[in-house]
Amino acid sequence: MPRLTIEDLKRIKEQHKAKTALREGAYRVKVTVHMGTCGLAAGAREIMNVIMDELQKAGTTDVVVTTSGCAGLCSREPMITVEMLNSPPVKYCDLNEEKARKITKEHIIGGNVVEELAFVQGCETSY
């Protein structure tokens, strides 16, 4: 790759934002599986597999599944964050296979927050 300039950096930033932003006609839902050491130890990989499996079965194409680090609440792992177009992100914790399947079917594919399993909505404070 040729030497990056600050313009390139800004371009990558905008392009990547545009590419990953949720929008109509492209990715509508983003699922983040938290895979720090704590998440992995609690079984995050299995949760990831379950979600992928359910999405595949349903033939869904407008959902992007990604991984990230620890979300902070290590004692409640495995944890996922579900972000849907035009709504705040929702975090689910203490997941197992059964809960993950239900969330995938009802929230990620169906679009309805699984209220009894949802832990919190919104983003953290960062000013």
Added chain:
Amino acid sequence: MERYRVNLMLCGGTGCIASGSLKIKDALADEIKKRGLQNEISLTLTGCNGFCAQGPILIVHPDEIFYEKLTPDDIPYLVEEHFIKGRPVQKFMYKEPEKRAAVPTMNDIPFFKYQVLRALRNKGLIDPENIEDYIARDGYMAAAKALLEMTPEEIIKEVKESGLRGRGGAGFPTGLKWELCARVQADQKYILCNGDEGDPGAFMDRSIMEADPHVVLEGMIIGAKAIGANKGYIYVRAEYPLAVRRLQKAIDQAKEYGLLGENILNSGFSLDIEIYQGAGAFVCGEETALMRSIEGKRGMPIPRPPFPVVKGLWGKPTVLNNVETYANIPQIILNGAEWFRSLGTEKSTGTKVFALTGAVNNVGLIEVPMGIPLRTIIYDIGGGIKKGRKFKAVQLGGPSGGCIPESLLDTPVTYEDIVKTGAIVGSGGMVVMDDSNCMVNVARFFLEFTTEESCGKCPPCRIGTRVMLDKLIDITEGRGREGDIELLEDLAQDIIKTSLCGLGQTAPNPVLTTIRYFRDEYESHIYEGWCKAGVCRELSTFYIDAEKCKGCGVCAKACPQDAITGEKKKPHSIDQSLCIKCRTCYEKCKFGAVKVGPRDMFKEEMEEVEA
């Protein structure tokens, strides 16, 4: 506090910041100033409101009006209409969607409510193995600014003015460290990152390296430019395989993008960074020992001065900062020193990351503004003590720190206030202990750790900690004598005064603080032969309080020795000759009927039986 006519609450949640709430803040502040309304209108950044998709969000009190999706261009009109003419602007207002999920927002849950993310701003949001995810969140913009627009002096000035202090434990001002190193003329300088994190119970550096490895690299690039280094090492313990893997991937990607290596961003500045894996010796977290370890020598400290900023790695001027310190740098460069100082106290600015663990309900990685009381961290963020037990102490600063009791829980978390208690802020390990802990045993645990980890170079540490540990073992095993407490205190002072490095100088802290706040426990061990928490086997007798026992039989079932007998629904009893003091019954009983008595409680009866 002054009274304002209007209070503006602008959302400072990650979502709103991403959609531009800091620009709104500047625009509002400008407009308020322009109109001369500073004394009438207050402007505050708040925690997340949970309407991230509608951001940036502005709530106006006392009208309780909720504006959404603001842009800087909207602000002059908004101020004019609403705050001058008194006509709230309909078109910026939030429209209630048909159905809102009954899920609590971040502000409803204390674990999130009291946190402010700066060093951890990307935690759980980006894919740590994808550099573009980091770039999309303003990643490497600070490095670009520092390399292309700022002189080393300007970088140092900004960091100095921010008041940022080393997050690894000692709290030395970062800007000053950089300045001292920048002043030294040398053909070669090094920038190092300390990811050795050895305190039992601490895991914040690991989490940052795992969740956001690029922020560490970016902080190092900025530091390297400030001091004039072109070679860097990240020292990570080999027990952190995921952190090592993600950091390596981050370094490879940064090199591929030209953000590390020769002539970064065409600025003419070059920096190469390598990972060095440490073998996990605690002393290698000490700066001079860490440098010896990178040189391939045995990790042992050397006397200072000369300080590493003058003569460090391979005898060259070297700056070593902690992972979390670097994670703060890019935001200081982008937002300025003033912004950084907006949180925290005069002498302890910004936020601090803590690894909150132990007997609290919410175990995790938290970031809070400096100056927050310990009580808020433990009871609100931590959600209080597990299983409804009673709080006993919180251990701060690992083996170099101390135990803080209930009576001091209102202490604000700042470098100065925590030191007054005898503990230290340290790297950020925060272990909460409930009333089932024996404080003498806790002191013994930490001293066992430091005695084991002492490198052996200087006698006060090598021999002194051993002698102290032997005394503590005597006390916990029932051989304590009058004068032991005073001897421990005396020895501690000598070790603190004469040890070569931080390990020895701080090793007695856990003992000193437990003596200071829990002297009665030491005394009951020595004089009454009684460990009231039932932890020290030689000093406890377990018995069942007949009045409280419901005869449920849980203890009898759990006892590995079958030492507990009794009829159903009638008080049970423990056969002392069979009891091995494993504490199982004590922990299993739901009615608090199993109690701990002194060692000699049934001494006479036992002697009779034997006779």
